[in-house]
Amino acid sequence: MEMWDVAVIGGGMSGWVAAAYAVKAGQRVMLTEKARMFGGRALTVHKNGVFLSLGAHAIYRDGECFHILNELGATPDGNVPAMAGHMLRERQLHDLPGSPISLMTSRLLSVRGKVELARILMSLKKLDKRNLPQGSLKDWAERSIREPEVRHMIYALCRTATFAHRPEIQSAGPALRQVNHVLNGGALYVNGGWSSIIERLRQTAMKAGVRAETGKAVVSITRQTSAQPNSVESFYEIRFADGEVRYANAVILAVPPTECYKIVSGSEKTALERWCRQARPVTTACLDLGMRRLPNPKVQFVMGLDSPFLFSNQSRAAKLSDNGGLAVHILKYHGSSQPDAEQDKADLERTMDILQPGWRKELQATQYLPHITVVHDYAHTERMEAPGPAVPELPNLYIAGDWAGHGELLVDAAAASAKRAVVELLNRSIPKQGEYHEYRRTI
Ligand SMILES: Cc1cc2nc3c(=O)[nH]c(=O)nc-3n(C[C@H](O)[C@H](O)[C@H](O)COP(=O)(O)OP(=O)(O)OC[C@H]3O[C@@H](n4cnc5c(N)ncnc54)[C@H](O)[C@@H]3O)c2cc1C
Structure with missing residues (x-):
């Protein structure tokens, strides 16, 4: 019977980060992915010469994932776009008040609002990350921001940085920390899309000895015990x-919480049941477009102020085409509203008509994702606890994924939780003489 040290289930970002760290620490690692391709939600589709990710994707240079990719030797290539753009209010475009000049001339804010926004942005830029505010984003905003117009702007900024659209339950601290990352390190648009990150990680991990397969779905994971003379x-x-x-001696589940619950035998008696129950998935409707050109090239990036939209031409900062086309994304945040595939598509198309009149004539490729999960859970006030890294009731079973953040969000939660799972696994396994400190140093 062949025994692996570590089995990683799931070949998305968290699975590959976990596999890369575990193999680096000397473990025999296998990774299995049920889909035909590795990548999970970090997949990029190559359509008519344009590289379309599943919705607009950017990686925060001050976030955990970027640091982890550096540490693993898989730093992504790309660029951070200038912090300029527009806001959409009552179907009218306004300059994003992100620079001193656009703030001074903005018609979105009163004089008092301008002064307050400048003050709030400065404080978020200098946020003390060891002393983050508690409670919901809404409570924090109502406590800290006097002008309602500024509050709405900060909500739009938090929504753009985190994809969550429920300030009444979103935890303030992690959301503001993410905004701090945007304001300082900026968001990197990755050349070739996020599949190129997965490909780098895959190559690094497989070169180091990870055995990985696609089209291999796990249907059950069952703990077995065998009695030894002095132990079990x-x-x-x-x-x-x-x-x-x-x-395998240890398993890292890098799959959604509902999938963990489904495949782990006896999961109903473990923390997996609680983590599933407390999860509040964040979903969006995304219209991803390959375009020959933008009919209105002045409009490259737009945040909805009174409507939950985001528009971004990712090609303004990253190489995402091999024929000069543009990768353009528009998405609608669902928040607590019920997704309606047809209605959401009509809303997205109507918004495109405002931002880029005549856009249909420039289409090269289209991909509509009516209800895609951005994260399976995040930091919110209805959470009982931060999940993982270990499943307490089942020794040597660990979890990783964007739903297992301990204050991190989005892909930062996916990567950080994967690293946490491996560190915990190495700390708990009984090391041979001298190896323990080796492991700790490597990780
Ligand atoms: C529209 C959109 C926009 C986003 N934008 C950003 C952004 O700008 N910045 C950011 O930081 N994050 C962003 N994200 C989030 C980011 O893509 C995810 O957080 C990250 O890719 C999740 O990685 P993961 O490994 O946790 O999960 P996944 O990528 O979902 O990986 C899980 C994998 O497990 C596999 N699997 C499931 N069940 C089994 C099984 N039984 N056996 C074997 N394999 C199995 C799945 O097929 C999948 O490949 C965005 C997401 C979306 C959808």
Whole structure:
């Protein structure tokens, strides 16, 4: 019976980060992905010469994921766009009041509002990350911001930085920390789309010895025990949809919480049940477009102020085409509203008519994702606890993913939780003489 040290289930960002760290620490690692391709939601589709990610994607240079990719030798290539753009209010475009000049001339704010926005942005830029505000974003905003117009602007900024559209339950601290990342390090648009990050990670991990397969869905994970003369040893039996069975001493589940719950035998008696129940997924409707050119080239990036939209021409900062086309994304944040595929598409198209009149004539490729999950959970006030890294009831079972953040959000939560899972796994496994400190140094 072949026994792996670590089995990583799921080949998205968190799975690959976990596999890369574990193999770097000397573990024998296998990774399995149920889809035909690695990447999960970091997938990029190459359509008619344009590289379209699944919705607009940017990586925060001050965030955990970027640092982790650096540490693993898989730093992404790309550029940070200038912090300029527009806001849409009552179907009218206004300059984003992000620079001193655009703030002074903005018709979105009263004089008092301008002074207050400048003060709030400065304080967010200098945010003390060791002393983040508690409670919901709404409570924080109502406590800290006098002018309602400024509050709405800060909500729009938080929504853009985190994709969450429920200030009444979103935890203020992590949201403001993410805004701080945007204001300082900026958001990197990645050349070739996010698949190129996965590809770098995959190459690094496989070169170091990870064995990885696609089209290999796990259907069950069951803890087995065997009695030894002085102890009880436990390991995991992993069953695949094709009937194959493999064994591993430790498992890292880098799949959504509902999937963890489904495939782990006896999960209803573990923390996985609680983590599933407390999860508040964030979803959007995305219209991803390959375009020959923008009919209105002055409009490159737009945040909705009184409507939950984001428009971005990602090609303004990253190489996302091999024929001169542009990768353009527009999305609608669902928040607590019920998704309606047809209505959402009509809303997105109507907004495109305002921002880029005549856009349909420039289309090269289209991809509509009516209800895609951006994150399976995030920091909100209805959470009972931050999930993971270990599943307490099942020794050597760990979780990773964007839903397992401990204050990090989005892909930063995915990467940071994967690293946490490996560190915890190495700390808990009984090291051979001298290896423990080696592991700690590597990680
Ligand atoms: C529209 C959109 C925009 C986004 N924009 C940003 C952004 O700008 N910045 C940012 O930081 N983040 C962004 N994100 C979030 C980011 O894409 C995700 O947080 C990240 O890719 C999640 O990685 P993951 O490994 O946690 O999950 P996933 O990528 O979902 O990976 C899980 C993998 O597990 C596999 N799997 C599931 N079940 C099984 C099984 N039984 N057996 C084997 N394999 C299985 C799945 O097929 C999948 O490949 C965005 C997401 C979306 C959808």
